[in-house]
Amino acid sequence: MLSIKNLKAKIENKEILNGINLEVKPGEVHAIMGPNGSGKSTLASVLTGKDGYEATAGEVLYNGQNLLELSAEDRAREGIFLAFQYPVEIPGVTTTNFMKTALNEIRKSKGQDPMTAGEFLKRLKDKAALVELDPELAKRYVNVGFSGGEKKRNEIFQMAMLEPKLGILDETDSGLDIDALKIVANGVNKLRNKDNAFIVITHYQRLLDYIVPDFVHVLYKGKIVKSGTKELALQLEDEGYDWIKEEVV
Amino acid sequence: MDLKSKLISEYKELEKTLTPGIARDEAIAAFESVGFPAKKNEEWRFTNIAPITNGSFTVRTDSAIGRKEIEKYKEYNFDANVIVIHNGHYNGELSKIHNTDSKIIIGNLFDAKNIKSAAVKNHYGKSALAAADGFTALNASFSEAGVFVLVKKNARPEKPLIILNITDSNDTMSNTRNLIILEDNAYADVSEVYYSENKNVSNCVTEIFLSENSELHHNKIQNDGIESFHVGTTSVHQEKSSRLYSSVISWGGAFIRNTLNSLIDGEGIDCYFRGFYLAKENQFIDNHTLADHAKPASHSNELYRGIIDANGSAVFNGKIMVRKDAQKTNAYQTNNNILLSDEASANAKPQLEIFADDVKCSHGATTGQINEDEIFYLRARGIGESEARKMLLSAYAREVIDEISFGQMRELVSARLEEKLSS
Numbered sequence: 001m002l003s004i005k006n007l008k009a010k011i012e013n014k015e016i017l018n019g020i021n022l023e024v025k026p027g028e029v030h031a032i033m034g035p036n037g038s039g040k041s042t043l044a045s046v047l048t049g050k051d052g053y054e055a056t057a058g059e060v061l062y063n064g065q066n067l068l069e070l071s072a073e074d075r076a077r078e079g080i081f082l083a084f085q086y087p088v089e090i091p092g093v094t095t096t097n098f099m100k101t102a103l104n105e106i107r108k109s110k111g112q113d114p115m116t117a118g119e120f121l122k123r124l125k126d127k128a129a130l131v132e133l134d135p136e137l138a139k140r141y142v143n144v145g146f147s148g149g150e151k152k153r154n155e156i157f158q159m160a161m162l163e164p165k166l167g168i169l170d171e172t173d174s175g176l177d178i179d180a181l182k183i184v185a186n187g188v189n190k191l192r193n194k195d196n197a198f199i200v201i202t203h204y205q206r207l208l209d210y211i212v213p214d215f216v217h218v219l220y221k222g223k224i225v226k227s228g229t230k231e232l233a234l235q236l237e238d239e240g241y242d243w244i245k246e247e248v249v
Numbered sequence: 250m251d252l253k254s255k256l257i258s259e260y261k262e263l264e265k266t267l268t269p270g271i272a273r274d275e276a277i278a279a280f281e282s283v284g285f286p287a288k289k290n291e292e293w294r295f296t297n298i299a300p301i302t303n304g305s306f307t308v309r310t311d312s313a314i315g316r317k318e319i320e321k322y323k324e325y326n327f328d329a330n331v332i333v334i335h336n337g338h339y340n341g342e343l344s345k346i347h348n349t350d351s352k353i354i355i356g357n358l359f360d361a362k363n364i365k366s367a368a369v370k371n372h373y374g375k376s377a378l379a380a381a382d383g384f385t386a387l388n389a390s391f392s393e394a395g396v397f398v399l400v401k402k403n404a405r406p407e408k409p410l411i412i413l414n415i416t417d418s419n420d421t422m423s424n425t426r427n428l429i430i431l432e433d434n435a436y437a438d439v440s441e442v443y444y445s446e447n448k449n450v451s452n453c454v455t456e457i458f459l460s461e462n463s464e465l466h467h468n469k470i471q472n473d474g475i476e477s478f479h480v481g482t483t484s485v486h487q488e489k490s491s492r493l494y495s496s497v498i499s500w501g502g503a504f505i506r507n508t509l510n511s512l513i514d515g516e517g518i519d520c521y522f523r524g525f526y527l528a529k530e531n532q533f534i535d536n537h538t539l540a541d542h543a544k545p546a547s548h549s550n551e552l553y554r555g556i557i558d559a560n561g562s563a564v565f566n567g568k569i570m571v572r573k574d575a576q577k578t579n580a581y582q583t584n585n586n587i588l589l590s591d592e593a594s595a596n597a598k599p600q601l602e603i604f605a606d607d608v609k610c611s612h613g614a615t616t617g618q619i620n621e622d623e624i625f626y627l628r629a630r631g632i633g634e635s636e637a638r639k640m641l642l643s644a645y646a647r648e649v650i651d652e653i654s655f656g657q658m659r660e661l662v663s664a665r666l667e668e669k670l671s672s
Contacts (some may be wrong), residue, residue: 025355048629049628049629050625050629051621051625071628071634072625072628072629073629073632073634074630075629075634076628076629076630076632077474077630077631081629084626084629086618087626088622088623088625088626090623090626090627090641090644090645091644091645091648092641092645092648093640093641093644094641098627098630099630101632101636102462102630102631102632103631105631105632105633105636106631109631126661148322158630162630162631243403244290
């Protein structure tokens, strides 16, 4: 599904990613861990096409297409979803209207007709239940006045609504208490199937107790320096990142 | 001959034919003395009126408009009372007033029975003073058409009122004048709608008196063509516990200057000023507002938002005055401008003059671009960039437009907004 080869990227002339290699297949969950400043969020931004994040070398193939040539909206239409670390507040736009527009723009790009009002409302209700989000929240302006936990839950709700092929969770666990974390993880687990994949970016192992990854990668100084299975995450939890840093040196 | 002299001599020629009963001679004398506002006048500092004063405009206008033409205007067909004013002439034949309540008067201000009535005598020219500025003085000199609304104690018209102002004459200046009086506990919903094409000046004055516990929803919607000039003053006097909901939507015309004042002259008053303006190629839109708190324990709340594109420009000047006696005043004001191009400009000037010590007042003004993080957030969900921009601009404007309480009008304005943001 996703094949990243020797990806290098910079922001404002500062090299952040120094040759990333990663293969993600349908049905897999990959966790990317690493100390602060290792390039985790930059990788998410480069994969989703944020302006200002410039790939300088390497390639990213997504279902055989050169991902880096696509606009942010086209990546989303092709099934890539980013759950933001810091979800944006959008006054004046309700979550309902936002999701309706997004779904219909995605459908339009595939030559499909807009969803009927009935279909849309059913999906909205079902998916809100999936992430235990009060459907009333969807009538409010996107994230305006939401608590940190509600914002993160709203990200997972949007992911459920759009049913992406590749979901990228950027530090979705940050700022969540344990109950909210369980709800978010539970939502992600319900969305997992053999055809989709997830990249879970996190600083802490805690989330991975609930979203159990198939692979764990450690990002350090813009490179994946170690890959393993879920046991690697536990080792990092116990021993911290220092031994990794020493190994790299 | 310059415009000032031309208009004064037109007054001398027309004097005998103008409806008597109002202080026209005093008004033209005031105009002769103050003239058109100069740039050194603080209230007109950012407002270049040379395109008007360099023109040769006459107050002599003709009106001929048929039912077919007027029916093209969507507002004409709304479920409302509609008064048609064409080229500054009141058209009774095309106007539609459904009113059987003797406690409500809706008609031409300059009909003999209205202009001579005690209510008009007591209120006409009392809020918008002819001596205040040259445009108001000109209006008081020449006005021959306009709407009179009197809603007596406890009454409420069944339908909203639309004053449909259509101007298509060339090189003319029309001076329309409205007077709205709500007695105690009365209610009204009045929309002034403007459509103009060709090169002309609309110089409009509306005076509003709100007695105790009355409520007025007042909309001014400016859809003028790109050659038109509009100078308008809305002057409100609010008494105890009255409520004013004003919405001003401006997206037409070469030049717009709106002055909106409310004298908050009692306790427990609510005064809401809402405005949205969209200035594009070669357009100038200027809004001057004043919330004048003269008595204690009242509330004013103002939100004006603008979008300025191409070489358009906008001025917002909002003043909150809290006089010495107006303790416990709550007064808030916000002005936001979004500039869509490098040549677009906005001048925002909030002014607070507070002479009481126990008040809550705040103001904030911002000028900037669309937030790129918001754009990316929408794009990351599959929404195309231009659609994302449109969505955000629309949301920004709708926070103002959604407060228009007359449903059909609000929907029409919203639909126009979408059209304008798409073009």
